[in-house]
Amino acid sequence: xxxxxxxxxxxxxxxxxxxxxxxxxxxxxxxxxxxxxxxxxxxxxxxxxxxxxxxxxxxxxxxxxxxxxxxxxxxxxxxxxxxxxxxxxxxxxxxxxxxxxxxxxxxxxxxxxxxxxxxxxxxxxxxxxxxxxxxxxxxxxxxxxxxxxxxxxxxxxxxxxxxxxxxxxxxxxxxxxxxxxxxxxxxxxxxxxxxxxxxxxxxxxxxxxxxxxxxxxxxxxxxxxxxxxxxxxxxxxxxxxxxxxxxxxxxxxxxxxxxxxxxxx
Amino acid sequence: xxxxxxxxxxxxxxxxxxxxxxxxxxxxxxxxxxxxxxxxxxxxxxxxxxxxxxxxxxxxxxxxxxxxxxxxxxxxxxxxxxxxxxxxxxxxxxxxxxxxxxxxxxxxxxxxxxxxxxxxxxxxxxxxxxxxxxxxxxxxxxxxxxxxxxxxxxxxxxxxxxxxxxxxxxxxxxxxxxxxxxxxxxxxxxxxxxxxxxxxxxxxxxxxxxxxxxxxxxxxxxxxxxx
Numbered sequence: 001x002x003x004x005x006x007x008x009x010x011x012x013x014x015x016x017x018x019x020x021x022x023x024x025x026x027x028x029x030x031x032x033x034x035x036x037x038x039x040x041x042x043x044x045x046x047x048x049x050x051x052x053x054x055x056x057x058x059x060x061x062x063x064x065x066x067x068x069x070x071x072x073x074x075x076x077x078x079x080x081x082x083x084x085x086x087x088x089x090x091x092x093x094x095x096x097x098x099x100x101x102x103x104x105x106x107x108x109x110x111x112x113x114x115x116x117x118x119x120x121x122x123x124x125x126x127x128x129x130x131x132x133x134x135x136x137x138x139x140x141x142x143x144x145x146x147x148x149x150x151x152x153x154x155x156x157x158x159x160x161x162x163x164x165x166x167x168x169x170x171x172x173x174x175x176x177x178x179x180x181x182x183x184x185x186x187x188x189x190x191x192x193x194x195x196x197x198x199x200x201x202x203x204x205x206x207x208x209x210x211x212x213x214x215x216x217x218x219x220x221x222x223x224x225x226x227x228x229x230x231x232x233x234x235x236x237x238x239x240x241x242x243x244x245x246x247x248x249x250x251x252x253x254x255x256x257x258x259x260x261x262x263x264x265x
Numbered sequence: 266x267x268x269x270x271x272x273x274x275x276x277x278x279x280x281x282x283x284x285x286x287x288x289x290x291x292x293x294x295x296x297x298x299x300x301x302x303x304x305x306x307x308x309x310x311x312x313x314x315x316x317x318x319x320x321x322x323x324x325x326x327x328x329x330x331x332x333x334x335x336x337x338x339x340x341x342x343x344x345x346x347x348x349x350x351x352x353x354x355x356x357x358x359x360x361x362x363x364x365x366x367x368x369x370x371x372x373x374x375x376x377x378x379x380x381x382x383x384x385x386x387x388x389x390x391x392x393x394x395x396x397x398x399x400x401x402x403x404x405x406x407x408x409x410x411x412x413x414x415x416x417x418x419x420x421x422x423x424x425x426x427x428x429x430x431x432x433x434x435x436x437x438x439x440x441x442x443x444x445x446x447x448x449x450x451x452x453x454x455x456x457x458x459x460x461x462x463x464x465x466x467x468x469x470x471x472x473x474x475x476x477x478x479x480x481x482x483x484x485x486x487x488x489x490x491x492x
Binding site: 100101105151152154155157158159161194196 | 348364392394395396397410412413414430
């Protein structure tokens with residue numbers, strides 16, 4: 001069996017690409033898949049921190065590409081999930097240390113070894129982004145329900161279409177249902193209306209995500225977290241399961257639910 | 266197929282030819298390529314050529330010789346694509362491109378048209394996403410949406426069968442009779458000839474509208490109603 005290469009990208013920075021990669025990776029691995037994540041953000045690496053593997057880095061992706069180590073040596077095994085590995089980015093180099101064909105070759109060598117290869121793309125639409133999407137079989141576009149993030153996602157989708165990577169699938173991250181109800185935030189429908197691509201998940205705003213990132217323990221491992229559940233559902237959809245979308249309404253406060261019942265909204 | 270042909274593959278690109286070689290010895294490849302060119306000189310005459318040399322390791326001398334051979338035959342070598350870092354470096358040293366990019370949406374699209382008079386129209390049946398700019402010396406018809414961040418500049422009219430949320434400039438060369446219409450008319454910015462206006466008031470309900478310069482010389486959008 002050969003692995004599927006999935007690149008997570010967004011255009012705009014700070015919308016949760018790295019968080020999404022970390023959470024999908026642990027969710028897939030916890031589900032029994034063999035997963036390798038590659039941090040494509042050379043020079044500004046983060047994925048190792050969010051996965052809590054920072055202190056184990058010896059070799060990185062540039063070392064592999066430039067032949068200073070074997071691929072296996074740069075693969076850091078996760079401390080919780082033995083079938084999850086990370087290939088970290090180099091912190092002391094920049095995007096130019098890697099080319100699109102390097103990425104394609106690297107993933108080609110990995111394909112027979114695992115089920116999913118997740119690539120964390122840097123923000124922007126320049127070289128690092130091009131490198132990250134070059135080997136992708138599938139692209140996930142992360143956006144926030146926010147006008148500027150959606151605009152950038154639209155741009156990225158246009159580029160993906162031009163590069164024959166398909167339009168990609170959409171993750172709407174950090175949706176706040178009560179703000180949407182008060183019409184102070186774009187709703188998932190507003191975002192989909194504009195981007196018009198397949199939706200693969202809606203992740204509600206959840207402070208647990210931030211806490212998990214700081215602790216190096218992605219929230220997808222927390223069975224009580226709503227955001228974690230959303231990421232676990234996306235992981236199942238990536239495996240081809242049909243999973244209904246979360247009912248984010250049920251997270252609303254009692255008073256809001258009463259208002260809703262009373263028909264005031 | 267003779268042996269010569271099996272060594273090299275030729276493909277048409279948007280703006281030239283892509284010739285792919287394999288890993289056979291370089292001398293053989295070179296002579297195969299040249300004899301192929303000499304067999305059908307008119308096909309190659311004036312071509313922009315990109316060469317994919319697989320993992321061949323080529324030195325400066327090799328590429329210079331190749332470039333000379335090709336230019337003697339009226340072929341312009343502009344790119345050498347290779348898996349070998351040495352060859353890539355060599356190509357870069359000689360000022361050749363080392364990758365061929367596909368047309369990007371952010372590129373300004375200018376469509377060459379023969380002069381068909383004023384009534385030429387460009388028809389696009391897709392959504393224009395952010396970063397796309399369409400310039401056309403006639404009318405533009407879009408079957409799809411024009412998203413925020415997309416731009417259309419037309420010398421004639423612009424018709425959007427979909428949601429218009431980007432920037433539109435109709436009558437760009439000064440035609441004040443030009444109109445812009447859309448099923449859902451909420452452009453980020455609207456220009457007709459030299460009149461410009463910021464976003465029209467956001468639509469609560471999407472209604473087809475048509476915008477033109479009215480008798481007072483101002484931009485005006487009004488609901489479309491069947492006559």
